[in-house]
Amino acid sequence: MTTASDASNQPIENDLIMAAVAIVPGPEASVTFVLQNRGAYAGHWLLPGGRIGPGESAEQAARREAAEEAGVAVGELVPVGVYDIRGRAEEGGEPYGFRVHVYRALEPCVVPADFVLDPMEVSDIGQVHPSEILPHPTDMRILNEAGFADYDPELVRRLMDADRVTMARVGSGPIP
Template sequence: MTPRQPSPPPSRPRAPENYDPADFVPFAVTVDLAVFTVRESSLHVLLVERGEEPYLGHWALPGGFVRPRESAGQAARRELAEETGLSPDTVAGLRPEQLRTYSDPDRDPRMRVVSVAYTALVPDLPEPRGGGDAAQARWTRYDDGGPGPLAFDHGRILADARRRIGAKLEYTCLATEFCPPEFTLGELQQVYETVWGVVLDRPNFRRKVLTSPGFVEPVEGPPRRTGGRGKPAALYRAGTATALHPPLLRPEGRNTP
């Protein structure tokens, strides 16, 4: 029996004859990235100082225009590497998550610009350095007041991103990546408190962690002595789970700001 030949790929559809691109006002597409990490027991966000107008000298999220022959995801990785000096290997390992699209007509004074925003919460990121359109780049502490006024609508994007990464800790095991290979439950709790911006009840947190299948595993051997007067704390390592069932929810009414 003669093998069936594969069908040729479909031809690219043609635009209708009555379609005129000039009937629509052109606009640009950009990408913006809200990248967070935990440093010195505080939540930090990666910011760049703009080296050109508009908003010359203002701090902003890394990002820029999408080129004609690249996707938004490709543009996000390229702009992040160009403006922060992070190595291609570091950028490739970030796995940024698409946050949402920002399309208010007057969000950019140059022209109509629609931005696709991404966010990521990643441990052990190196010191950045400015490049491309950025005069400098730095990790900025995100305390209760945030990093201060940002260019464009980046303050709004940053607030939305903060809520997203907070929610991600509720249903994934990401928090263990910010702990040593062997850690106490107190160290794990500190990660949650840093990202969520709340103080958690210790016994309740411990109960939820230990009853979440595959979240953590006990380490054989003697417990670790802590700086307090209490008994030595048991050690744990990250378990095999990647998602939390049920999720470890933030205290009701105390959402991340």
């Protein structure tokens, strides 16, 4: 396994950008989502997350991204799984690859009423039941496997195919 850095000094492992996301439960069985404004998934509802910074652990990155993108201060986080995700940002665009470390918060969090989102990052925040939103299909799979949603697996597969995305779970252990 090789570790290097890309031009922005972000850790890369086996040509994959290291990233972390947080499943943050909200009130009344909701989950926290952000409407992404930039990157490969611009225009999609996503779980809060992003790149792991130099010297930062995956858990620290998940916690930081939840606070930066959605304003939630999560308590204890537990690992859910690790996924390798590859795709192309657009038709004929540059390929991308992420190794995504997924965590979930043990306690629900509420987005503070006075939280001001960064419009360069996200354009909206929602705390809704997963059945009320259609996030990016990679997050649909993550939520299914973590027990937070029951999106139709065939729909998830078709959406990933349409977006030219592949996704593999790293390791074979059970998801907690």
